Amino acid sequence: MQSTSIPRMLGSTPTPLANAQSPASTRFSLLCSTALRLGEWSARVDTGNTTVVVDDAQAMAPCVNFVTGNANKLREVKAILEPAIEVRSNPLDLDEVQGSIEEVTQSKCRRAADLVNGPVLVEDTSLCFNALSGLPGPYIKWFLSGIGHQGLNNLLAAYTDKSAEAVCTFGYSAGPGHEPILFQGRCSGKIVPPRGPSHFGWDPIFEYEGQTYAEMDGAQKNGISHRARALKKLQEWFRDHAEGPAAAPQ
């Protein structure tokens, strides 16, 4: 299911991007349509036809439009990125394509950038059963809504291998025409009969080191989860690429 054609994929190493791209193209593009409040930063801002150098502590914070209708995800992303990066939510309803995890996120990110006409952040969550070659993977939401927790367990009835990977992939694009950059976090666990509160997706059937996600408190889960790991990479990249005057990548 994995695409090998993703040139800017963030894998298991924290910040491979710096070596994978030219300096000019790796810089965080501050494409907000409003002015910037940069604190200690200064930055070059591509506003479409004009490039403006912002070097003013009174400017607005750089911002990104996080395309989600999910309040929990928005809260998690805000907690990690703000106040350095202002996170605005945009509940655009975007189709998702079929394909590898990376293709799904890349496609969503490109379409979001086109529609928002500015910098966007999108997220995709997959649940990959190892006995099923990584499936349901990016189709997990259809399987969860169609067959529920017990049905997901049943998919593995023929196998002793109940192992699975939870995968979170963020995609960031500086705007239309800018290639998405992916930030992926993975957490290895196994599929079990549901335990714990069932208010959040497949959390009750994904067990990591003896506890299901649903049985963990927020701090525990955020210490090890696929989403926390992806957000850490995202945070590091934003920190590394939003410093100093930045050329808008193209």
Next chain:
Amino acid sequence: MQSTSIPRMLGSTPTPLANAQSPASTRFSLLCSTALRLGEWSARVDTGNTTVVVDDAQAMAPCVNFVTGNANKLREVKAILEPAIEVRSNPLDLDEVQGSIEEVTQSKCRRAADLVNGPVLVEDTSLCFNALSGLPGPYIKWFLSGIGHQGLNNLLAAYTDKSAEAVCTFGYSAGPGHEPILFQGRCSGKIVPPRGPSHFGWDPIFEYEGQTYAEMDGAQKNGISHRARALKKLQEWFRDHAEGPAAAPQ
């Protein structure tokens, strides 16, 4: 998995379209960019800016671009529609969206019409396991390539209900901006360990009345298959809506 918001869905009755749409919007739009050879037909042709009434036995046959890279499917469609409708193949590589069977086909049809800038026909095949609420459904190709025939059988290991439906959905659009019209054929059977030649998809594991698709000869399969049933509806609709002067639907 079924969408209820598909206004022009052809269900189990052969030709509900005639009642579901206004006469003007149901007519087959002869939008080929070349002239028409209509045989005994005459038709109004929308060529973009101009509407031309064609009433000439020497005109070119109406044509449609069938978006497929699959030679077997092209042959089947040509056998049914030609010579009345000229079927041109166009191996456009289109992303498929996630969603219901109908949403997947509608989306593909709209994008194909935009890219071809003319009349298009697209096709989607799903395999729906009843015990899994219709899944894998439109994702069957990923499951077939990921876990194979035995893996597909294994998905049902926890269930005594091995029943499944093979579903073929054609989508036709007269061109950009024209709402796709769907033609769907279904065949009820069950999932079994593979029997028969394995050169065509999941044919060896789909059994209909004691034989797998793979064990049937071409004529047998074409007498009952989901694709043959969909093509019959498509053929009837093209026949009914390509007769007499036709207004290009919009």
